[in-house]
Amino acid sequence: MLAHLEKFILSLQVARLSTLTPSGAPHTIPICFALFDNDTIYTPIDTKPKKDITKPLKRIENIANNDEVVVLFDRYSEDWGELAYVMAKGKAKLVSDEQENLQAMRLLENRYIQYRDQNYLPRGAKIIGIRVYDYTSWGNL
Amino acid sequence: MLAHLEKFILSLQVARLSTLTPSGAPHTIPICFALFDNDTIYTPIDTKPKKDITKPLKRIENIANNDEVVVLFDRYSEDWGELAYVMAKGKAKLVSDEQENLQAMRLLENRYIQYRDQNYLPRGAKIIGIRVYDYTSWGNL
Numbered sequence: 564m565l566a567h568l569e570k571f572i573l574s575l576q577v578a579r580l581s582t583l584t585p586s587g588a589p590h591t592i593p594i595c596f597a598l599f600d601n602d603t604i605y606t607p608i609d610t611k612p613k614k615d616i617t618k619p620l621k622r623i624e625n626i627a628n629n630d631e632v633v634v635l636f637d638r639y640s641e642d643w644g645e646l647a648y649v650m651a652k653g654k655a656k657l658v659s660d661e662q663e664n665l666q667a668m669r670l671l672e673n674r675y676i677q678y679r680d681q682n683y684l685p686r687g688a689k690i691i692g693i694r695v696y697d698y699t700s701w702g703n704l
Numbered sequence: 705m706l707a708h709l710e711k712f713i714l715s716l717q718v719a720r721l722s723t724l725t726p727s728g729a730p731h732t733i734p735i736c737f738a739l740f741d742n743d744t745i746y747t748p749i750d751t752k753p754k755k756d757i758t759k760p761l762k763r764i765e766n767i768a769n770n771d772e773v774v775v776l777f778d779r780y781s782e783d784w785g786e787l788a789y790v791m792a793k794g795k796a797k798l799v800s801d802e803q804e805n806l807q808a809m810r811l812l813e814n815r816y817i818q819y820r821d822q823n824y825l826p827r828g829a830k831i832i833g834i835r836v837y838d839y840t841s842w843g844n845l
Contacts, residue, residue, distance in 0.1 A: 581722045587724070612842075631730065633730040643752060643824065
């Protein structure tokens, strides 16, 4: 990834993850995230309240069925000369390796004080790892 | 639409539109928007610079091929007790009726000073109309 894309992405606290439902419709939610090694995005299943804890999370069902995802990083400004976005296309799966899970948790804790100090990310939390294969950028990055 | 969802959506200046590529992958970009009559979202093809003006816009190609879209409205805050989103599922198409196009332009100009004062929305600009059939909400709306 180019340095200016990385810098832009890391300047943001929230991104949007789009997955595909089993029927092939889009499904998009805001996410917290961390970057690793230029081409991997981690986003955790943290302990923010879920709509229905008796059902599996839609995003997890979706990537189990179809791993094709998009993560959108964008900046809005009243000055439209400052607008910018990066759309990352990737393949998503749950991180199954324990060492990788721990590493991703550390990266997330480094970025979010809420994960460090407020128990939003308990040890062993599920983490989605997205291997990015394409970046599209636009605007004043 | 419930009044508190509408109030939340109208408090935002930017949303994210997810469409489907012909190969069935998600495609997500930030959009400006206006609401009409509880179940219609308008988003224009304005004159912000495009990546490649020699090609048709991806979002237009996508909805011509598959009209299933999602619009995500969300608010981020450092106080995670204030996080919220509304995911609207809908069917998208270009507005073809001239009267509806004019009405949508007025709604967009009402919401954005950039459309009123900065020539970002020339008369006759293409506008995507999204008829929403489902809202999912989460968080502190």
